[in-house]
Amino acid sequence: MAGILAPGLGVLAHLERLENQMSRSRKQSEEPQSVQAQERVLGTKIQKLRHLRDDLKAAVRHRRGSVKACIANVEPNRTVEVNEQEALEEKLENVKAVLQAYHFTGLSGKLTSRGVCVCINTAFEGNLLDSYFVDLVIQKPLRIHHHSVPVFIPLEEIAAKYLQTNIQHFLFSLCEYLNAYSGRKYQADRLQSDFAALLTGPLQRNPLCNLLSFTYKLDPGGQSFPFCARLLYKDLTATLPTDVTVTCQGGEALSTSWEEQRASHETLFCTKPLHQVFASFARREKLDMSLVS
């Protein structure tokens, strides 16, 4: 409207507008060109970079290949080293195992700076029990430096008899005493721990476990009289008692069946290890119970 009202001004303005429009459209028609140019530039750059990447990849592959080839040349030696080391380790393990296995023979030792430290591993019925050490000084006269043998084992007596003249006999004798002590102790411990139900009072024992005194019932809670047993182990190198007395608490005159039982128990205690005798009592009890029910 303004253009029609002011014809001169309107026309110039219109021309200006047209001019602007033309320059804008020209720019627009130019832009895709520069954009295209830019695109072209970037495109070539991308291609260059791709070429570079491929080259580098190829170079890396080449390097790796040559390194592998090197390793392949070296590898035969390295495997030999590894094998040697493994072999040595295996040998070491074997030796350690053998030394440990010596424990199962009951008598082993290790050389010390002044003599030898003897280790006595005691066992009873296939159970490995306590170990005791005697550290010997090899001098004239041969002497014991220190030891872990309990005070009530007659070590000094055995040493006085055999240490200077026959060391094998000394060690053998000491082994006998210690194994027997361990065996007796094992039996007493098993009785106390596994068969407490059959005992009617505490087990009386002494340090050497060579005098055991206890009362027991075959049927705990039942009506039978308890038995009193007294086991004497006069032979300190034995694990079975030398004297056994079984009496029946509560009645002087026993019926024949009780008397038979009492006598049989005496024989059992003399011939079988203590805990085994009680194990047979427990089995019999179970059997009786199962028969009754």
Place this chain on the structure above:
Amino acid sequence: MDETVAEFIKRTILKIPMNELTTILKAWDFLSENQLQTVNFRQRKESVVQHLIHLCEEKRASLNDAALLDIIYTQFHQHQKVWDVFQMTKGPGEDVDLFDMKQFKNSFKKILQRALKNVTVSFRETEENAVWIRIAWGTQYTKPNQYKPTYVVYYSQTPYAFKSSSTLRRNTPLLGQALTVASKHHQIVKMDLRSRYLDSLKAIVFKQYNQTFETHNSTTPLQERSLGLDINMDSRIIHENIVEKERVQRITQETFGDYPQPQLEFAQYKLETKFKSDLNGSILAEREEPLRCLIKFSSPHLLEALKSLAPAALFSRIQKLLCYSASHSQGTQDLSSYVPLYTRC
């Protein structure tokens, strides 16, 4: 409950420090859990004691119960007494020791009661095969004095017994006899060993002071030792000294071992030696007879002190000195083996 028993229990409980009271009462096992729970241990001691005496009266504590409490108190406070060591010997050709605790107790009590009408004997067994015996002495005409008892700790199936030193020395022979006969020995002898520390006496007499042994399973301690040496050494010490120091440390280790030493406070040695002199015509060196002297060592912890002398290089001299005093020894010997020779702790 007898008044004397009540008084005795009261005095015993009063001796017990408050922080030990519950432990000792539990060990005594005379008052039940329920009874103990009724006591307020946070009161003043006198009130606690009153309450405990009342509970003991309810349960009718006997003289034997009171004596047992006294034994437990003494077991907790062993160091308050000085202990002597006695060694028994069996006759030649005697049978194997079939020790029966019941028989021993009966026999021991009977012997004392037959000799002295008035005597209180109480026993308490411990886990390490030892029996604590408490004896309160009286005479034919007087009741036993509960406040000056003698304690004996006897390790069954060993020849050793430990007795608390007491002023009533006249009863010692009777006590010795009772112990010997009851334990089926022949003779009893007092050893030259005395200490407040029962554990140390045990370690010395039972030869249990070193319980580390070399086995194939243990790692060699040699490396560790030399490492310790390096750390402590002055950087200015040069090679020759290192060799000497290592030698000293090795000898110390061999002699004393790695274990804690028994606690000795006093050691006395008789020494007979001839005097050596470089000077010609020295009077002492010309003597025909050897010199006789008495050497006394004393320290709060003698063996540890001697052990620490080694780095100070005085040790070898003392070793030589002690070597002479034990006539049959040569070279380095385990020092502890000298101890029974004229030693008082």
